Amino acid sequence: MKIIAIIMRIIQQFIRDKRSLALLFFAPLLILILTWVVLDQESGNIAITTVDLPEKMITKLEAGEMQLIEVDNPDESLREGEIDAIIAFESNALQITIDDSEPSNQQAVMMQIQQALATNQNGVPVEIEKYYDTEIDTTFEYVGPVLIGYFAFFFVFLVGGISFLREKSQGTMERLFATPIRSWEIIIGYLIGFGIFAIIQSFIVVLFGVYVLGVPLQGQLVLVVLITLLLALTALTLGTLLSTFAKNEFQMMQFIPIVIVPQAFFSGLFSIDNAPAWVEWIGNVMPINYGANALIEVMIKGNSIGDILFEISMLFGFSLLFFMLNLVTLVSFRK
Amino acid sequence: MTSIITLEKVSHSFGNELVLSNVDLEIEQGKIYGLLGPSGSGKTTLVKTIIGALTPNSGKIYVENTKMPSLKKLNDIGYMAQADALYEELTAKENLDFFAKIYGMDRLNRKKRIDQVLNEVDLFESKEKVVENFSGGMKRRLSLAIALLHEPRILILDEPTVGIDPVLRNKVWDQFNEMKRKGITIIVTTHVMDEAEKCDQLGLLRDGRVLASGSPTELKDQTHTRTIEDAFLYYGGVNS
Numbered sequence: 001m002k003i004i005a006i007i008m009r010i011i012q013q014f015i016r017d018k019r020s021l022a023l024l025f026f027a028p029l030l031i032l033i034l035t036w037v038v039l040d041q042e043s044g045n046i047a048i049t050t051v052d053l054p055e056k057m058i059t060k061l062e063a064g065e066m067q068l069i070e071v072d073n074p075d076e077s078l079r080e081g082e083i084d085a086i087i088a089f090e091s092n093a094l095q096i097t098i099d100d101s102e103p104s105n106q107q108a109v110m111m112q113i114q115q116a117l118a119t120n121q122n123g124v125p126v127e128i129e130k131y132y133d134t135e136i137d138t139t140f141e142y143v144g145p146v147l148i149g150y151f152a153f154f155f156v157f158l159v160g161g162i163s164f165l166r167e168k169s170q171g172t173m174e175r176l177f178a179t180p181i182r183s184w185e186i187i188i189g190y191l192i193g194f195g196i197f198a199i200i201q202s203f204i205v206v207l208f209g210v211y212v213l214g215v216p217l218q219g220q221l222v223l224v225v226l227i228t229l230l231l232a233l234t235a236l237t238l239g240t241l242l243s244t245f246a247k248n249e250f251q252m253m254q255f256i257p258i259v260i261v262p263q264a265f266f267s268g269l270f271s272i273d274n275a276p277a278w279v280e281w282i283g284n285v286m287p288i289n290y291g292a293n294a295l296i297e298v299m300i301k302g303n304s305i306g307d308i309l310f311e312i313s314m315l316f317g318f319s320l321l322f323f324m325l326n327l328v329t330l331v332s333f334r335k
Numbered sequence: 336m337t338s339i340i341t342l343e344k345v346s347h348s349f350g351n352e353l354v355l356s357n358v359d360l361e362i363e364q365g366k367i368y369g370l371l372g373p374s375g376s377g378k379t380t381l382v383k384t385i386i387g388a389l390t391p392n393s394g395k396i397y398v399e400n401t402k403m404p405s406l407k408k409l410n411d412i413g414y415m416a417q418a419d420a421l422y423e424e425l426t427a428k429e430n431l432d433f434f435a436k437i438y439g440m441d442r443l444n445r446k447k448r449i450d451q452v453l454n455e456v457d458l459f460e461s462k463e464k465v466v467e468n469f470s471g472g473m474k475r476r477l478s479l480a481i482a483l484l485h486e487p488r489i490l491i492l493d494e495p496t497v498g499i500d501p502v503l504r505n506k507v508w509d510q511f512n513e514m515k516r517k518g519i520t521i522i523v524t525t526h527v528m529d530e531a532e533k534c535d536q537l538g539l540l541r542d543g544r545v546l547a548s549g550s551p552t553e554l555k556d557q558t559h560t561r562t563i564e565d566a567f568l569y570y571g572g573v574n575s
Contacts, residue, residue, distance in 0.1 A: 002436065004436075005433055005436035005437055006437075008433075008436075009422065009425070009433045012424070012425055013422060016424040016465070017424055170418075170422075170423065171416055171418040172420045172422060174388060175416055175420030176437070178387075178412070178414040179409055179434070179438060180407060180409040180410050180438065180439070181437050182406065334404075
């Protein structure tokens with residue numbers, strides 16, 4: 001079987017190429033660890049001070065997670081960064097002053113104060129219920145699922161694309177054209193050969209993310225692996241496709257800022273809910289968009305396969321489309 | 336004699352540049368046919384059209400009466416590209432094994448042929464070495480071994496002896512003659528004049544046109560010259 005010959009050769013080559021192996025398996029872990037170090041901080045430790053607040057409210061605030069500090073000059077302390085907010089009671093109204101120089105502060109302070117004071121507003125008891133019961137405390141836990149998908153995409157794109165390119169630059173692709181192998185056999189061989197490494201990578205990254213770094217996993221692990229694998233397949237077919245338009249490794253690198261980086265903006269790391277319609281439309285043609293959505297559905301919301309069928313079929317569709325384009329370009333190069 | 340490869344009015348251009356211009360060629364079975372010409376004369380493009388890796392803009396190519404490109408016909412053709420197309424991370428043996436599988440050779444035959452061709456190109460001792468560490472000459476020889484692997488009836492070799500030392504070059508040519516005796520047709524491209532003398536038939540190629548073809552003796556006699564180089568100059572002068 002010619003396809004098996006190609007698969008075996010790719011495995012042999014790849015095992016000898018320790019650097020690429022490391023890039024595929026350990027680089028995603030390294031970056032995951034780094035983001036974890038930076039983003040895995042609980043949004044506690046908020047210090048506030050109160051001015052003329054009724055005793056009843058102070059008791060409630062003390063029961064919350066915030067730290068109440070007595071200061072002589074509240075404004076001064078806010079400027080110095082000693083406290084994050086001032087809560088004052090003036091002419092029968094609550095006045096909250098927040099240090100909004102730090103973006104994460106603002107939201108956290110508001111949430112904490114609301115939670116602490118919300119229980120009884122205008123005599124009506126307020127209860128806040130977490131719909132998905134995610135128990136997420138840190139930014140890392142929110143972005144973890146997206147990062148897992150993003151890195152799977154990025155590194156498979158890079159390694160797969162460059163390997164396919166090397167086949168062209170070292171002349172072996174042309175040499176293969178002089179053998180009775182069919183173009184689709186070459187591409188299928190490549191997809192399966194690298195697919196094997198993509199599967200291993202998906203497992204390593206997902207297991208490491210979930211069990212070592214504590215990325216939340218409310219749904220099934222097997223679904224997470226399936227999604228990352230589909231993302232990797234999309235990356236692989238896209239990488240090999242684009243590599244046919246690159247003359248060398250450097251030109252392949254040039255695709256990163258054009259193809260890979262923009263996907264980060266549509267991966268769910270940044271909210272585009274309020275963006276104009278055309279921005280949303282761009283997101284619709286970005287594979288990461290679907291992968292990240294599906295990962296959030298499964299890992300954070302704990303949904304099952306029925307809820308991600310659309311995303312899964314979109315990823316599969318992208319792979320199929322890129323595969324067909326691959327075939328067309330390879331056949332046309334052969335002529 | 337029957338011709339095994341026929342080219343009819345083959346023309347091809349890359350963009351605006353005409354690389355092959357109305358090439359007619361008949362190559363006889365069991366001969367060593369040399370395509371002689373300077374670099375840029377279209378030799379490589381010509382052999383690529385014969386193996387079907389490149390479909391010319393116009394003209395027809397037949398190999399044993401099969402119109403090229405034909406995947407099936409490639410089973411009968413051994414090809415050695417001008418650039419060593421080898422997998423650098425793999426050993427010599429692994430490279431051969433890969434191509435043997437691509438040509439659909441069975442396990443037993445594979446093992447036997449790999450040892451045979453490794454001996455033929457003097458690389459048996461280095462078979463477990465990774466190609467990355469090969470010298471230029473060794474890579475050339477391994478490329479040749481791959482071309483011989485599936486025992487093709489037709490061998491197409493693009494500058495096969497570049498970077499090979501004179502002793503081995505003689506050995507390689509002895510092999511070519513040996514293969515010729517077995518009825519194998521060999522097409523070699525070269526820009527080395529003394530190699531051209533060793534061919535049975537020659538095609539002189541310049542600027543994508545065949546200036547003249549015939550045996551080395553015929554070419555020299557027709558032009559009243561003593562060397563192929565002079566004959567080439569003569570034809571070049573007449574035609575330009």
